[in-house]
Amino acid sequence: MARTATELMWVDALAVVARADRLHRDFFHPASAGWEPPVDLLETAGELTLIVALPGVRAADVDLVIGGGEIAVTGIRRLPAVHGPARIHRMELPHGRFERRLALPPGAYELVRRDLLDGCLTIVLRRLT
Structure with missing residues (x-):
């Protein structure tokens, strides 16, 4: 059965509202862990x-926490300081709270x-057992 123009308008409007709700939820209620930095583990x-x-x-x-058979690296990456107004053309590096x-x-x-040097945190752990 063909939909009327009014029905199609409502379908489109509901889709826009659903997308706006999802964007609002993602922006104002981000995941508690934030972003996860990549890690290399060598033994x-x-x-x-x-x-x-x-x-x-x-x-x-x-911050580092070692225990329970795991290591947790947590912290925050702050937005870079900008002196004066700026227009964002691209922002790909994650900012805010991170946890790995x-x-x-x-x-x-x-x-x-x-050690935190050249943008990489190097953690060395000695095996006790």
Whole structure:
């Protein structure tokens, strides 16, 4: 059965309202974890090395928690400081809160070193068992 012009108008209007609702929900209620930075995990005989890509993140804005067989790297990437009004042409790098949880190989570990250099956080863990 063919739809009338009024029915088609309502279908389009409802689709626009649904899209606006989804955009509003995504913008004002983002996922609690935010974005996840990419991670490399390397293992040697006695150590684990994690390299976390965190361009533009200050060391003071990063927290580590090791326990329960995993490591959690959390923090915030702030918007870059702009002096004066600016028009955004492209914004692809994620900003805001981030969290990355990674299961560790079996065993107990202690933190040996943590360095944030050239946009990468390098974490070295020593195997205790």
